[in-house]
Amino acid sequence: MNLNEYTAGKISLNQYVHRLAHNGASFYVHYWGVMPTHYNNLLHKHSFFEVCFVVDGEGVYIDNDCTYPLQKNTMFFSKPDVLHQIKSESGLSLLYVAFELIESESSDEWINIMEETKQCPEVIMDLNEDKDSMAALLWKSLLIQATKTEQAFFEEMLGNLAYSLILSLVQTFVSHSHNDNHHTFPKTSSSLFNIAKLYIKDNLSQPLKLTDAASHLHISGRHLSRIFVLESGVSYSEFVQNERIQRAATLLKTTDLSIKYISEETGFKNIHYFTRVFTSAMGSSPGRFRSLYIDLKATAYTEGQVQKQLLKK
Numbered sequence: 390m391n392l393n394e395y396t397a398g399k400i401s402l403n404q405y406v407h408r409l410a411h412n413g414a415s416f417y418v419h420y421w422g423v424m425p426t427h428y429n430n431l432l433h434k435h436s437f438f439e440v441c442f443v444v445d446g447e448g449v450y451i452d453n454d455c456t457y458p459l460q461k462n463t464m465f466f467s468k469p470d471v472l473h474q475i476k477s478e479s480g481l482s483l484l485y486v487a488f489e490l491i492e493s494e495s496s497d498e499w500i501n502i503m504e505e506t507k508q509c510p511e512v513i514m515d516l517n518e519d520k521d522s523m524a525a526l527l528w529k530s531l532l533i534q535a536t537k538t539e540q541a542f543f544e545e546m547l548g549n550l551a552y553s554l555i556l557s558l559v560q561t562f563v564s565h566s567h568n569d570n571h572h573t574f575p576k577t578s579s580s581l582f583n584i585a586k587l588y589i590k591d592n593l594s595q596p597l598k599l600t601d602a603a604s605h606l607h608i609s610g611r612h613l614s615r616i617f618v619l620e621s622g623v624s625y626s627e628f629v630q631n632e633r634i635q636r637a638a639t640l641l642k643t644t645d646l647s648i649k650y651i652s653e654e655t656g657f658k659n660i661h662y663f664t665r666v667f668t669s670a671m672g673s674s675p676g677r678f679r680s681l682y683i684d685l686k687a688t689a690y691t692e693g694q695v696q697k698q699l700l701k702k
Contacts, residue, residue: 392425392444392482398535399423402551405544409552412580413496416555422485423532432474437489438506439467440558441475442528444484448477450513457513464524465513466562468506484528488555502563511562524557581606582620585613589629593636593656599625633657634670641679648675 402421409416419437432451441464448459451474457465459481467473469489475481490503516522531550537543588605589597602625603610617625633655640651652663652675668674673681 392423392484395423395532395536398532401535401538402531402547406547406551408491409548409555410494411552414499414556415491415494416488416552417491418551418555419487419489422483422487424481424483424485426480427475427477427483428480429476430474432472434470434472435467435487436469437487438469438559439485439487441465441467441483441485442525444482446477446479446481448475448479448481450475452512455512459513460515460517462516462525463513464516464558464561466511466558484532486555486558502559506559506563509563514561522561524554524561527554527557581608581613582616585616589632590636593633594654595656597629597656629656630666630670634667637663637667637675638671638678638682641675642682648679651675 399421406421407418409418427446443459443461443463443465445461446459447461450457450459450465452465452467453471453473459465459475459477490499492500516525527550531547531554534540534546534550540546584606585602588602595601599610599613603613606613614625617623617628621628623631637651637655637657640646640654641648644651646654648663649660652660655663657663657666664674667678671678
């Protein structure tokens, strides 16, 4: 990787990518760096985090009076308020980024994670045994993308890549310091919940067992069950049944499909079971519901709405 080719990418990143917010975390990026040949700097400290990646060369990194060797494919982490220094006689090719969490815009969970990051003992990582490191690949991809200013959605793509990189950098050091695969970042339950909802809505004619949906998401049924209670306030089975009822209500109002077909399309075992469940949920049989709502524009329904229409009749 010839760093001279990516100077334009560094300029674009410093122009467009400073605030990154997603999933409860908001980061401010102070600067992005590409240094083709870095020799020595003075002992100094920052009020923020700085991560450097050695693309090529050899040298040493001094952190809190400890000296660490630097070589190609090593990454080192400068934490806030820690004196540090880089030295190299032959010169280092470096990528670097400086960032901090905007606590006023971030969740307590993220604040705790970044406090933990300040305390993690890991300072340097040798990625020579992991040349496909997610952080390294993301960093290089980000710089390549940053040179393509003419592309559509340029800023959006840069922002997404940059956020993923910052997340990966923090995770690289924090997770490794625990030497524990169970250490995780803020739960991705919201994204899993959204994927699960789409899966349910697109497959309402199927049985939609909890174990099948969990398998689709590559998580345990117990985990998926907790996600639904946390995100929707109801159990997985209740959520699925509510989706079946809402879809059936929409089809009854907006189509001339038979009630038997609608019951099959929305995953009910038979028309009798469908009629019983729909009537219990909506306060009206499917046939009665269709006659009440045939001229209405609403596509979401509650039992209270149906009862009001019944009273009008």
